[in-house]
Amino acid sequence: MSSSDIFIGETIGTAVLILLGGGVCAAVTLKASKARNAGWLAITFGWGFAVLTAVYISAPLSGAHLNPAVTLALAIKDNDFSNVATYWGGQLLGALIGATLVWVAYYGQFHAHLTDREIVGGPGAQATKTKAVEAQETGAGPVLGIFSTGPEIRNVVQNLATEIIGTVVLILAVLTQGLNDNGNGLGTLGALITSLVVVSIGLSLGGPTGYAINPARDLGPRIVHALLPLPNKGGSDWSYAWIPVVGPLIGGAIAAGIYNVAFA
Template identity: 90%
Template sequence: MSSSDIFIGETIGTAILILLGGGVCAAVTLKASKARNAGWVAIAFGWGFAVMTAVYVSGPLSGAHLNPAVTVALAIKDGDWTNVPTYIGGQLLGAMIGATLVWIAYYGQFQAHLTDKEIVGGPGAQATTAKAVEAQEQGAGPVLGVFSTGPEIRNAVQNLATEIIGTVVLVIAVLTQGLNDKGNGLGVLGGLIVALVVVSIGFSLGGPTGYAINPARDLGPRIVHALLPLPNKGGSDWGYAWVPVVGPLIGAAIGAGIYNVAFA
């Protein structure tokens, strides 16, 4: 496959992944959304279906990595790093496009949410719960969770370990599902299985950090959050941003190593 196919496929696929995944977070979070307060089950299944849709759309072009951790794991497995920058470039651009589309689709809800005094408070308002105080101190704005992840308990070692463990599970699942007939990614059945694995990771391991398990999924939308003209949006929590990037990359290396030792 050509470099242009890879870049286009990963850009489109990751944009769809973030549009649908970030979209379910917006639906559950934002004021005046019909799905507000639908809960964690909706989020876990929403992200799983987002993965499935993105894999089926981008698979024929790029093999549907959609995740720098998957790209790195496949490079370690095969020993071929030639197209890694192309994959990751498309993934990061696609993630930013997808996050921007979420903002457009929910524009009115973002405006209503971020101008509601019950949510953002009035001039000089103070956070009243321990978690809200911590978020305020760390610079995590009230809609940052629509765009990127954040920890329930801020402990860098635990947060990093959680992201590593979740990514190891994802990477082993991807690698053991085999490659499609082009030899570059998941086939139809593999895409469905991996989507269900993502749902399982969300249910079982998503509680502590929001299960980024994908550096582009977290970093691209976080950049968009920082750039968008959202009223009262607060900070983008850059102090935490390294965890959902470094953790999944470490998990990718560990997962690929386990695969090469146990399965290859």
Template identity: 75%
Template sequence: MSSSNIFIGEVIGTAVLILLGGGVVAAVTLKNSKARGAGWLAITFGWGFAVMTAVYMTSSLSGAHLNPAVTVGIAIKDGTWSNVPYYIAGQILGAMIGAVLVVVAYYGQFMSHLNDSAIIGDPADKPIEGAHSGNAGPVLGIFSTGPEIRIAWQNLATEILGTAVLVLAVLTQGLNAEGKGLSTLGALITAFVVVGIGLSLGGPTGYAINPARDLGPRIVHALLPLPNKGGSDWSYAWIPVVGPLAGGALAAGIYDLAFA
């Protein structure tokens, strides 16, 4: 598996992951979307199917980590770190591309939602289930995660726990022949694990469980000239980066102790 294949695979896979995952949040959140108000179940299953699609699409290129926490977990398990920079660089770039594509797909809905909210102050613009609430901006939840209640240690612990479950599932459900990514069955199981994490542990923080998934789109939110978009909540941004990385490392440690 060459470094170029790893980088290209992770860019494509993570872009698809964010296009479909961010897309379902946009569909539920934005005005004039046919799925507006569909709720948390739609979001959790949408993200699960996004993971499944992206993994099957790019596993032959890079092993389809699509998540720095998974990359770190596998590196700790194998003791091999040489390709980690290619994985993480591809994941962050892919996440940024995916976030831009969500805006392209929902451009009219973004404009309608943001301009209507600014002009008439529609009381229906209260936070929707599955979208980020708080003072960070009316559409930030389409791009990145945020807590319902800001308690830093709890928010961090939730991200650590959710990611540890995810990465331990990846490590135990079967890697491919090269040991660098999920097997076919492992990809399907992990997609449902993502749904389960969202249903069980997604309520407090929106379950980033992936630093690239949160950081890349948050950067795009900060850069795009969307009217009335609100702030990008950089004071919280470290939690969905540090928490998942710690969770991935924790999962690798548990795997080495209990399963290796």
């Protein structure tokens, strides 16, 4: 496959991934959304279906990595780093586009949510600790969770370990389940199995950090959150942002090593 096919495929696929994954987070979080408060099950299955849809769309062009950790693991497995930059560039651009489309699709809901005094604080808000106060303490605004992940308990070692562990599980599933004929991405059966693995990771390991397990999935939307003209949006929590980038990359490298030792 050509570099242009890789870049286009990863851009389109990652945009769809973030549109549908971020979309379910918006649907569950925002005021005036019919799915508000649908809960963690809706989010985990929404992300799983997002992976499935994005893989089927982009696989013919790029092999559907859609995740810098997947690209790194495949490069280590095959000892071929020639296309890593092209994959990563498409993935980051796609994540930026997908996150922007979530904002467009939920534009009215974002405005209603971020102008509600009970949510962002101000006169008339509850006397107890408000979301605005929490944002000042953590650096995370009230809708940042729609765009990127954040920990329930801030512990650098635990948070990093959680992202590494979750990513190792994901990448081992990718490497062992139905790679396509060229060995450079997921085949049809592998796409289905891996989407279910993403649901499993979310249900079992998503509680501590929100399971980024994908650097582009977290970094691209976090950049969009920082740039969008959202009222009362609060901070983008850049002090935490390195963990969902570095953790999955470490996890991808470890998984590739395990695969080469145990399965190759």
